[in-house]
Amino acid sequence: MEAAGAVVWRPDPNDRTGKDVQLAVVHRPRYDDWSLPKGKLEPGEPAWAGAVREVAEETGSLVALGRHLGQVRYRVTRPVRATKVVDYYAARHTGGGFAPNEEVDELRWCSPQDAAELLSYHHDSGIVSSFTALPADLTTLLVVRHAKAGSRDQWDGPDVERPLSENGRRQLPALRALAGLYGADRVYSAPLVRCVDTVAGIADDAGVPVLDEPLLSEEAYQGAEERAVARLRELAAGGGTPVVCSQGGVIPDLLSRVAGDLPMPMRRLESKKGSVWALFFTVDGGARLVAADYVRRP
Structure with a gap:
């Protein structure tokens, strides 16, 4: 099962230096977890396109795609037992706004450290670490x-x-x-x-x-x-x-x-x-x- 997602970021509006950023973390009521925006690819859809589409569907954010942050694999049991493979990208927030939907009922903008602590899964925190290894604004x-x-x-x-x-x-x-x-x-x-x-x-x-x-x-x-x-x-x-x-x-x-x-x-x-x-x-x-x-x- 192939999927794609993103570390969606924006400049921290409370930071006067212009160096700090905030990351989008979403709550999924179906699983009662906190996750990075992601979702399953459509047939024939490349990961880079799926990442942008899923971000828009889950968060309402318009984004500019950035660097590939890595790929994670893990076992899932729903809707069927399978290995899920997710490609993650950095994605700069350029517009749009969140509204609760069927997949996501809450979005929080957090510092990278707070995001890593809030996320429910270790592999998501690892992707955040990959993101913070380089400056956000490349x-x-x-x-x-x-x-x-x-x-x-x-x-x-x-x-x-x-x-x-x-x-x-x-x-x-x-x-x-x-x-x-x-x-x-x-x-x-x-x-x-x-x-x-x-x-x-x-x-x-x-x-x-x-x-x-x-x-x-x-x-x-x-x-x-x-x-x-x-x-x-x-x-x-x-x-x-x-x-x-x-x-x-x-x-x-x-x-x-x-x-x-x-x-x-x-x-x-x-x-x-x-x-x-x-x-x-x-x-x-x-x-x-x-x-x-x-x-x-x-």
Whole structure:
């Protein structure tokens, strides 16, 4: 049984420093327990989408998705005996409000310490510990590899004008949905038709243009690697949730350089067409990568 949930957080309204946060903990009358918002995935639904949906259904909160916090497994007996697997994400509260419903009759905003003590299950407290291991307010930067394009052998024009294939265009709605859940608000692309077209819908949803970023193309990247790294950090330091679209000959090397000594989620930095790397940066004293999630098939 697959499920997803989130540590929903907001700045503590009583803290003048702006550093303290509060977490949402919900009471479920059916089980008479205190839990992090979570629920079962719908058929074919990815965990990242299910987490946002379940948060909205249980708490009324609108959220911007953050880093993956871990996965827990435990046995359940209702509605049937099974092993439940729950993926948890950080999720910043951006709006909405709670109203009691069939699943949740009370919501409390607590400090992380109070939340850990209130939660009924040890595995939920462990997810809170994972959340507090890094600062809450990280900058998210999404690195997208362009969707599938037509074959070079079957394209007679300049390579920069090679368009997305039919299969590539079928990848776009999921990419667009994923970027929206992270709160994408700025969009940059290597100046190739297949790259620009991959993120054009994301830019439309955010109400912004797709800005050219020449250093993200394979041709410009070679010999300018450190300049590209500096530019990526500059984009992250600008705050918000920028999206950048690049090519397979750039992304693995660029990410390995940005990561430095940070252990990445994979030994070999994959970059399938239409995939997304969600990078999370601290921005105090310069953009520093502290976490990364790979979404192979949005």
